[in-house]
Amino acid sequence: MAEELDRVAPVIDELGRRFADAGHELALVGGPVRDAMLGRHHNDLDFTTSARPEETERLLKAWAGSTWDMGRAFGTIGCRRGEWQVEVTTYRSEHYDPDSRKPSVDFGDTLEGDLGRRDFTVNAMAVRLPGREVEDPYGGVVDLAHRVLRTPGRPEDSFSDDPLRMMRAARFAAQLGFTVDEGVRRAMTEMAGRISIISAERVRDELVKLVCAPYPRLGLTLLVETGLAELVLPELPALKLERDEHHRHKDVYEHTLTVLEQAIDLEHRLGGAPDFVSRFAALMHDVGKPRTRRFLDDGSVTFHHHDVVGAKITRKRMKALRFSNDETDAVCRLVELHLRFHGYGSGEWTDSAVRRYVRDAGDQLERLHVLTRADCTTRNQRKASRLARTYDELEERIDRLSEEEELAAIRPDLDGNAIMEILGIGPGREVGQAYQHLLELRMDRGPMSPEDAREALLAWWHER
Numbered sequence: 001m002a003e004e005l006d007r008v009a010p011v012i013d014e015l016g017r018r019f020a021d022a023g024h025e026l027a028l029v030g031g032p033v034r035d036a037m038l039g040r041h042h043n044d045l046d047f048t049t050s051a052r053p054e055e056t057e058r059l060l061k062a063w064a065g066s067t068w069d070m071g072r073a074f075g076t077i078g079c080r081r082g083e084w085q086v087e088v089t090t091y092r093s094e095h096y097d098p099d100s101r102k103p104s105v106d107f108g109d110t111l112e113g114d115l116g117r118r119d120f121t122v123n124a125m126a127v128r129l130p131g132r133e134v135e136d137p138y139g140g141v142v143d144l145a146h147r148v149l150r151t152p153g154r155p156e157d158s159f160s161d162d163p164l165r166m167m168r169a170a171r172f173a174a175q176l177g178f179t180v181d182e183g184v185r186r187a188m189t190e191m192a193g194r195i196s197i198i199s200a201e202r203v204r205d206e207l208v209k210l211v212c213a214p215y216p217r218l219g220l221t222l223l224v225e226t227g228l229a230e231l232v233l234p235e236l237p238a239l240k241l242e243r244d245e246h247h248r249h250k251d252v253y254e255h256t257l258t259v260l261e262q263a264i265d266l267e268h269r270l271g272g273a274p275d276f277v278s279r280f281a282a283l284m285h286d287v288g289k290p291r292t293r294r295f296l297d298d299g300s301v302t303f304h305h306h307d308v309v310g311a312k313i314t315r316k317r318m319k320a321l322r323f324s325n326d327e328t329d330a331v332c333r334l335v336e337l338h339l340r341f342h343g344y345g346s347g348e349w350t351d352s353a354v355r356r357y358v359r360d361a362g363d364q365l366e367r368l369h370v371l372t373r374a375d376c377t378t379r380n381q382r383k384a385s386r387l388a389r390t391y392d393e394l395e396e397r398i399d400r401l402s403e404e405e406e407l408a409a410i411r412p413d414l415d416g417n418a419i420m421e422i423l424g425i426g427p428g429r430e431v432g433q434a435y436q437h438l439l440e441l442r443m444d445r446g447p448m449s450p451e452d453a454r455e456a457l458l459a460w461w462h463e464r
């Protein structure tokens with residue numbers, strides 16, 4: 001703790017003195033205090049103060065040069081100096097209107113009052129500055145030691161004040177690897193429905209943090225067990241298909257959580273940082289299964305087209321959660337393509353099929369490699385390593401073809417102008433058809449010389 005405070009000393013000592021000299025209280029609070037006690041770095045420094053926002057703004061401006069307003073109504077002023085991102089919020093004592101999305105804020109006068117309205121005890125600790133006295137009125141240190149999330153007051157009151165805190169419980173469980181207190185779990189289960197008053201954007205932001213955390217399984221399991229998932233991501237609990245008595249297929253829900261973890265283990269291929277698109281695609285890849293499951297007379301089970309159906313379901317969910325079009329397109333493309341490799345057999349694809357795989361994956365190719373490899377949860381070691389080897393081979397073929405042909409930028413060998421010139425026609429539908437035909441040829445055969453392309457074009461034209 002002391003070590004981490006020494007690391008941030010250039011900021012906290014300096015700011016503490018300036019606020020004290022101006023007659024105000026200032027304390028480091030929330031995430032940075034919690035993480036300092038866990039011995040972790042935290043570069044966003046959150047403070048709470050008795051100063052009113054105008055006064056905070058004046059003091060921060062003198063220290064950092066410029067500030068920004070995070071919403072003066074909420075009393076938060078931000079600034080940056082060097083590597084440090086600083087946010088200072090005026091003490092609050094809040095009253096929530098139980099049916100409104102937005103807390104109505106009253107500024108408070110005491111640190112203890114401010115801490116009492118925070119979400120969890122481990123986030124309700126502060127270090128007064130400049131003296132560095134620790135304030136922990138709700139037993140946050142003990143809860144940190146037990147690795148448990150508890151609310152400072154009754155969880156029912158806390159979640160009634162701000163239902164988003166239920167999502168935050170799952171998010172912190174996933175980030176910190178903590179469990180939630182029994183009372184918190186009970187309140188989440190009873191009050192799950194209240195999440196509906198929170199905007200989709202705020203729910204989404206917590207979900208993204210949860211999915212990108214080190215232990216997403218913990219957070220997701222909590223959402224499913226309390227019934228919150230039923231409201232924010234119903235596709236996930238829907239994967240808990242009732243098992244038919246013959247156990248003709250694996251448990252899709254368990255499989256999905258394992259695929260997510262295996263995709264995380266492969267993230268070094270994507271640069272190493274948590275990759276939301278890859279993780280969310282892993283989570284959603286089989287959501288088409290419940291709707292496409294058929295039991296055949298011969299005792300087998302099928303999920304025909306669950307890839308296409310799954311992509312549609314995923315698109316709908318991501319739209320409802322207000323994800324950007326780019327993120328939605330990327331995830332849906334992965335869901336739609338996650339099965340394609342299973343047609344590869346033991347290497348039966350033609351070069352043309354490999355080219356199509358690359359073209360259809362587009363800029364998601366590396367993530368598709370990750371997802372497809374992660375999507376193997378068989379306990380049969382021989383089968384698993386056979387699949388991995390076959391995928392190695394496919395990647396080698398892609399590399400070879402790419403080198404030869406710059407696969408990613410596949411275009412037909414003639415452009416529109418050349419087509420019009422060779423055929424002696426003007427712009428119109430036929431040019432598009434000719435272009436498409438040449439693109440297909442290009443896919444099937446690889447690159448052609450200009451003469452061959454010209455010949456092929458004329459042959460097609462005369463055959464029409």
Ligand code: ATP
Nearest residue numbers: 029030031032044046117118119123124162164165
């Ligand atoms: P990180 O910044 O890593 O996401 P954090 O703990 O700093 O984690 P923030 O969301 O930045 O979390 O919030 C800062 C602090 O403000 C929290 O530690 C908590 O004390 C308080 N807080 C934030 N949101 C709420 C909320 N909805 N209800 C109660 N307290 C909250």
Ligand code: MG
Nearest residue numbers: 030031044046
């Ligand atoms: Mg923070």
